Amino acid sequence: DKVGKRGGAKPPIDRYVFMLNAVDDGYGGLEHRHSTALICNRRDLPQLGMKKAADGYVTLLGLISHEYFHTWNVKRLRPAEFARYDYGRENYTKLLWFFEGFTSYYDDLLLRRAGLIDDAAYLRLVNKTINQVQQTPGRQVQSVADASFDAWVKYYRQDEQTPNGTVSYYTKGALVALCLDLKLRAEGRGSLDDAMRHLWSASGGGPVSEADIAAALEAAGGRSYAAELAAWVHSTAELPLSELLxxxxxxxxxxxxxxxxxxxLRVAESGGSVQVKVVLRGGAAEKAGFAAGDEWIGIELPAAGRKSAQGWRIGRLDDLALYLGAGKRCTALVARDRKLVKLPLVLPTGVTTWRLLAQDTGRVSKWLAPAAIAATKA
Structure with missing residues (x-):
């Protein structure tokens, strides 16, 4: 690495341009070698008098961080298959879990290290990523390495069955990076930062293979991480997130x-209408017979001592709790292909979502505080 006057690694560019197009409704970014083209919602921009960064602005900062990190991880470091791009056809690689996933891990982590968000805000972002992956049944069907290879035919051609048959190499890849970082730190020999620096130096900032990534992890941790890569990247086994956190x-x-x-379910709610977009595999809605494209109109409650069943119109999913109370059974009324269909619905119990809580702030700060990166260089 070239070293700057302050002792830090000098960026491999002299000038970098951020081009941000603020629109009424849009989000995304595309990295280039010396710049990035970004789109955001106008309402996500910071407002005068704002004392704390709003969630939308933090999301935008994460996008900016993500695309800038690609200056190193994608535009220089890149899959060996991309040493020479063929712009006339698809370019396949199994390494997008590293190039997009690890970038997705570092984008929010760098916001914390820069002091733009605190520990609590960072953990909320990690929490969101964990729940996104856990609420995707496709993680039990497709490995994140296969998700990388299938990007051209699945990730970029999504439909109502995508969450049931695939997993995102962005989100699960970020969690693989999280697990490796926490594992390395727990073993006390180094961190993912050390592995990334080793990979950059060993490759000269050029094309790399999975063997190069494995060698960088071994150099940072003092042992082989082949077993972790096999389980976390090439299989559908659950990640040991709770244990490592x-x-x-x-x-x-x-x-x-x-x-x-x-x-x-994944639904769209607007104008008093509930449109079913995705029916997740193994859920109560699938068992009841819901299908993507249904419009959920209302419910009928069992008679339960009344002369007849009682019907209610619903305009959002929160209405279920209002009308069902402690009840768990009802008949869902849906419109499908202009037909009215009745579906027997049983609400499950014990369905939970994760919430991360910093119990030992000292250990959390050792991992996340801006000083942590300096400690890894010592």
Whole structure:
């Protein structure tokens, strides 16, 4: 690495340009070698008098951080298959879990290290990523390495079955990076930062293979991480998130899930209408017979001492709790292909979502505080 006057690694560029297009409704970014093109919602921009960064602005900062990190991890470091791009056809690689996933881990972590968010805000972002992956049944079907290879035919061609058959190499890849970082730190020999620096130096900032990534992890941790890569990247085994977070002072608590998660649905709610977009595999909605494209109109409650069943119109999923009370059974009324269909619905119990809690702030700070990166260089 070239070293700057302050002792830090000098960026491999002299000038970097951020091009931000603020629109009414849009989000995304595309990295280039010396710049990035970004889109955000106008309402996510900071407002005059704002004392604390709003969630939308933090999301935008994470996007900016993500695309800038690609200056190193994608535009220089890149899959060996991309040493020479063929712009006439698809370019396949199994390493997007590293190039997009690890970038997705570092984008929010760098916001914390820069002091733009605090520990609590950072843990909320990690919490969101964990729940996104855990609420995707496709993680039990497709490994994150296969998700990388299938990007052209699945990730970029999503439909109502995508969450049931695939997993995102962005989000699960970020959790693989989290697990490796926490594992390295727990073993006391180094961190993921050390592995990334080794990879950069060993490759000269050029194309790399999975063997190069494995060698960098071994150099940082003093042992082979082949078993972890096999389990976390090339299989559908669950990641040991709770165990590793606990070692760094973070507890994983179970909170009651939101209605959509409880039912196993992804819906769009607007104008008093509930449109079913995705029916998740193994959920209560699938068992009842819901299908993507249904419009959920209302419910009928069992007679329960009344002369007849009682019907209610619903305009959002929160209405279920209002009308069902402590009840768990009803008949869902849906419109499908202009037909009215009745579906027997049983609400499950015990469906929870994770909430991360910093129990040992000292250990959390050792991992997350801005000084942590300096400590790894010492």
């Amino acid at each position: 606990r070692l760094h002072g973070v507890a994983t608590l179970d909170d009651p899930s939101q209605p959509a998660q409880t039912l196993g």
